[in-house]
Amino acid sequence: MNQLQLQTTVREALNEDLGSGDGTTEALVSERDRTSAVLLAKQEGVVAGLLVAEAVYQQLDPTLQLHREVEEGERVTPGTVLAQLEGSTRALLSGERVALNFLQRLSGIATVTRQVVDALAGLDCQVLDTRKTTPGLRMLEKYAVRIGGGSNHRFGLSHAVMIKDNHIAVAGSLARAVARVREYNGPLVPVEVEADTLEQVEEAVALDVDAILLDNMDPATLRQAVERIDGRIWTEASGGITPETARQVAETGVNGISLGWLTHSVDALDISLDIQHKEESI
Template structure:
């Protein structure tokens, strides 16, 4: 993880909450030594604890964080996640930003773990999408990985994914793949979104590296995999839920992408209390 990026992002999160200052804390705080306990109020998979040290370093040089749980671990209701020793001013400034990050990321990690466990009997891996909260993509994708999922491309810059509008823009699947091959590095994989078997055939003939079976029925997925098995990496996408993900996996698909890992993940309940 790039520490410069992490520091810049965490600064932005703190600025959002206290752009000028924390007028309550500045009015009341004695800037004295204090201790706070971060505790779970329900069961979940922890994610985000790795950022606590960097977050507090932005506010206070003299602090100590004792982690009792690590990212990826199951935390039970009532268990202590961490103990923070710093000034009361720093703790009060950071409290909400810290909790927001832990609650959001742990919710995503918990949901990703459910998907990953459902797929354990199959070769398919669950992966995220670019349907992330603006400004939080890196952190949300980190949480997916912590939960046992696999990261898809981080953004528009690290992989080619040709979608229906790209195909319309250039005229055909063949033309789209040809142009991508001509203009990107040989190290870059090319993925193309297909909505029917004819598009899959065209993608395979044009030597796509990855074929996304988008919103296809289970029957269509099976047929595509039977016809073109081994000729590309296959990914299933579109309306993937915890209820149907195993049926999709049974087709023999390689990867299953689901935006719901992130945009349908519920925050978990965590609090921070001064002792």
């Protein structure tokens, strides 16, 4: 976790929500008031993002204490207390929505990731995320995938070379695209290519690429592709894979399955912040 980026992301989220101030809380609560509260799971799932919630509150009240009752990646049931908080009443109320937005979304991602990982139990196949993330939240969303037991694909365009169908169209052919990216990036940078057909798979194998993305293939075609590659090149399957079909796809022998919906269309986990005790103003 890049701490500088975390602090920047949290600061921007707080600025978006608080603006010039919280008119409701500031009218009702003295600066001196202190409060205890709990973060409470209201739905079964996997927790991710307590460190982000803590970062939110630390920016509003550096003296605020968040005591974890569960660890990141732990399965919880409705009614589980995730953390105890003690600090400024104003900070707890003003930061509630931002803290919960992060915690609920990241926990939702970790939950669905764990479900897929569990569905693939016993198979040597990685569950991978994609770049289909919320703008500005990629680091946190990919963190949640790891907490859920998945693995991160490339973080951004500068982290790996992947030649996809539109790149091939621009270059004129797969062979020309591979030659040009190797010339530009040098021989030590791995090259992954996208293949939609068995013919493209054979072409990619002949070009000795490092990885092949088998895109939108049905399980029967995937199995044929894996057989033709014969372990010589790392493979991943992508496109149209659902929680129900993930194991069937993994059973074809691919090394990984990449799932955009882990981050782009996940449901948030239901978590609440409940005030427990308000201390007298000093």
